[in-house]
Amino acid sequence: TELYDLDNNTYRHVSSMYSQAMKGISQGIFVPHVTALCKGCPVKDACWAVDGKDAYRYPIETTITAPTEEDKEHQ
């Protein structure tokens, strides 16, 4: 493509996206982003978000639980 001027906002945007990604990687946090591109994803078989056939081998950790009926009564 032709050259583009990467102004301050672009630099801040890219820096922020990369630093947040690096924080996620260091903490083992990977948030799936389901799009049409998932069809070509090399790890889709292991991805729970697209119901990958091997996803059961990589269970996700959850730290929150769905509200119980009792919780709902107190809301």
Ligand code: SF4
């Ligand atoms: S299949 Fe899963 S890991 Fe792959 S791009 Fe889609 S959401 Fe991300």
